[in-house]
Amino acid sequence: MDELDSAIIAHLQRDARQTNRELARTLGIAPSTCLERVRALRNRGVLTGFHAAVDLRKLGLRLQALLSVQVRPLSREVIEGFKTYVAALPEVLSVFVVAGNDDFLVHVAVEDADQLHAFLMDRLSQRREVIGFRSSVIYQHVNSAVGGPVPGVN
CATH class of the missing domain: 1.10.10.10 (Winged helix-like DNA-binding domain superfamily/Winged helix DNA-binding domain)
Structure with a gap:
């Protein structure tokens, strides 16, 4: 480049x-x-696509949350299976596989607290591999550049 x-x-x-x-x-x-x-x-795969920015609130999705999820047993099969499952859910915006106390961070957008609770109870807690989760409601979200700063450009 x-x-x-x-x-x-x-x-x-x-x-x-x-x-x-x-x-x-x-x-x-x-x-x-x-x-x-x-x-x-x-x-070369540097540009992977072009995307539209969407105001989720105007779509009725007024509540966003980050979910910290722990799964067991820790194996490639369990990690890949859960990642595939959760990424396909319509409420899910992003899935991160992370190191540390948690195994996943899942960014979701829903209509309200009742829908978040239903998501946690009906979608996450029903999975056998999920041994625990925590939710953090997002009060404000500031977007940065789509791919972060580009080297050599001010």
Whole structure:
């Protein structure tokens, strides 16, 4: 990756809907060069997709929480099985496999506290491998850049 690749990524993180011509003009390069670079970044797996930011509250999902989950026995099979199960649930936004006292952090969005309680009782506590969980309600969430800071770009 060079400085141009880093600049392309930074600009796409701010606005992935801009046209190739707009991006090329902003960067001071030819549209064909810009398109070539973006394609190369996608082919190398640096750019993995383009996403829409959604206001969950406007969709009626007013409550977000982080769930700390412990599973046993700790084995690759149990970790992969639970990860696959929980990631497919419609309330789940993100799943993190972590080290430490907990095995997973699960980010969920639901309508209200009653729906969170139902999720915990009906979805998590029913799983045999789950030996414990805690929930932390998110009061505020500040988004950072989609992929974090890009090296070489201020």
